[in-house]
Amino acid sequence: MNGAPLIYVARCRLHRNGANLIQALHVAESFDRIGVPTRLYLPPAKGVTVTARLRDFGIDELLDLRLDPWLHTRFGLWPFFVRHLGELRRARGIFTHNLMLSRWLARFGLKHVLEIHDADRDLVQGGWMDHVVGCHRSRIIDWLVPVSRAAAKVLTESGADPERVLVAPNAVALKAYAALPKFDPTRLDHPTFVYLGTLAADRGLHVFDALARRGIGHAVLIGESEPGSHFVTPDSVESHPFVPHHEVPGWYGRSDITLLPYPPQLATADSMSPMKLFEALAAGRPIIASDLPVLRELLEHEKTALLVDPEDIEAWIAAIRRLQSDRQLAVRLAHAAAERAHDFSWEKREEKIARTCGWL
Incomplete structure (x- = not known):
C-alpha cells in the first residue's frame, strides 16, 4: 500500500x-x-x-x-x-x-x-x-x-x-458516551430535555418552549444564536452559552428524553444526516423525533424512537405522556437506542x- x-x-x-x-x-x-x-x-x-x-x-x-x-x-x-x-x-x-x-x-x-x-x-x-x-x-x-x-x-x-x-x-464518538449514567425511568415524572446546537427559529426550538410552558418538563437550551437569526431564548427555558464539544455527552447524561424536533422547512431536511441523532442514540435515552423520511432511514417507530408530526405540539406532548405512562416502553427505547449507536x-x-x- x-x-x-x-x-x-x-x-x-x-x-x-x-x-x-x-x-x-x-x-x-x-x-x-x-x-x-x-x-x-x-x-x-x-x-x-x-x-x-x-x-x-x-x-x-x-x-x-x-x-x-x-x-x-x-x-x-x-x-x-x-x-x-x-x-x-x-x-x-x-x-x-x-x-x-x-x-x-x-x-x-x-x-x-x-x-x-x-x-x-x-x-x-x-x-x-x-x-x-x-x-x-x-x-x-x-x-x-x-x-x-x-x-x-x-x-x-x-x-x-x-x-x-x-x-x-x-x-458518533462512542467512547465519549460510555460513562454516562444509565437511563432512569423514575425521572420521567418531570423529565429534563436538553438541546445543544445553533439557536435559531428553524431548529424546532418552539417545541422545548411549549413543553416548558405546559409544565411537562424542564427544558435546557445550550448554544449560540445563528448570525442574523434574531432568535430570542424563551423565558420558559434554562439557557447556557456554547459549550466545548467534549462537554456535550455530559449534558446528554443530564437529560431524560431526547427530542429531535427537526421541522420539514429546515433547509437540509431532505437529505441531512444530523450528528445530533447519533449523539442521541449513544446517550441511551428514549428518543422522540420528527417523522421525516430522512430520519426514518435510521430510526424505526416504536423500536428505536417515537416518530411524531413535527408541526403538531400535541403529538409531542402525547409521545411524552406515553413514555411516562409506559415505563417499559421507555426502557426498551433507551436500550434500543444505545444498541443502535454501535452501528455508527x-x-x-x-x-x-x-x-x-x-x-x-
Whole structure:
C-alpha cells in the first residue's frame, strides 16, 4: 500500500463551531485510527491554539492538522493546489466535502472522493449538480459519498453512476458516551430535555418552549444564536452559552428524553444526516423525533424512537405522556437506542469508506 498519507482538504475554520468542522476532525482522526494516515488541511484560524482547540473537540492531539494560509478565500484557493500539487499527486487518496475545492481538484486533474452533506440545497439549488455528475462520470471524482440515501437518490437520478455512490451516514464518538449514567425511568415524572446546537427559529426550538410552558418538563437550551437569526431564548427555558464539544455527552447524561424536533422547512431536511441523532442514540435515552423520511432511514417507530408530526405540539406532548405512562416502553427505547449507536462509530464509518475507495 502507498505509504503516503490520505489528504483531506476542507474549508472549515478551526476557530468556529460548525458541524462541518466537528465532522471533518472526527473523520480525519478515525481514518488515522484504522490505519489510513491522514493529513487534514484547513484554512488559518484566528487566535486559537491548535492543541487546545483539538482538546475542546475531544480529538487526538497527534492529528496531522495543517492550517494553510493559501486555503483562505482571499487568495482564490488555486495557489494551494499549485504549492501542494506534488504532494497531492503522490497521496494515497484525496478526500473533501467542499464543492469549491472539488472544482479546483478537477481543474488540476486530481482524482478525489467527494462527500456530499446536502444534495438538495448545495447541488440542486446551488447549481453544482452538473459539476459533480460530470466529474463523477468522467471519474475525476472517483467516489461520491452522500450521508443519506435520500441524497444518494438525488445524485443517481441526476446521472451519477450508482456503482460508485457509497452512502455513509454520520457517526458518533462512542467512547465519549460510555460513562454516562444509565437511563432512569423514575425521572420521567418531570423529565429534563436538553438541546445543544445553533439557536435559531428553524431548529424546532418552539417545541422545548411549549413543553416548558405546559409544565411537562424542564427544558435546557445550550448554544449560540445563528448570525442574523434574531432568535430570542424563551423565558420558559434554562439557557447556557456554547459549550466545548467534549462537554456535550455530559449534558446528554443530564437529560431524560431526547427530542429531535427537526421541522420539514429546515433547509437540509431532505437529505441531512444530523450528528445530533447519533449523539442521541449513544446517550441511551428514549428518543422522540420528527417523522421525516430522512430520519426514518435510521430510526424505526416504536423500536428505536417515537416518530411524531413535527408541526403538531400535541403529538409531542402525547409521545411524552406515553413514555411516562409506559415505563417499559421507555426502557426498551433507551436500550434500543444505545444498541443502535454501535452501528455508527466513526471508525466503522471510515473503514467502510477506506475499503471501498481502496485506501486499506
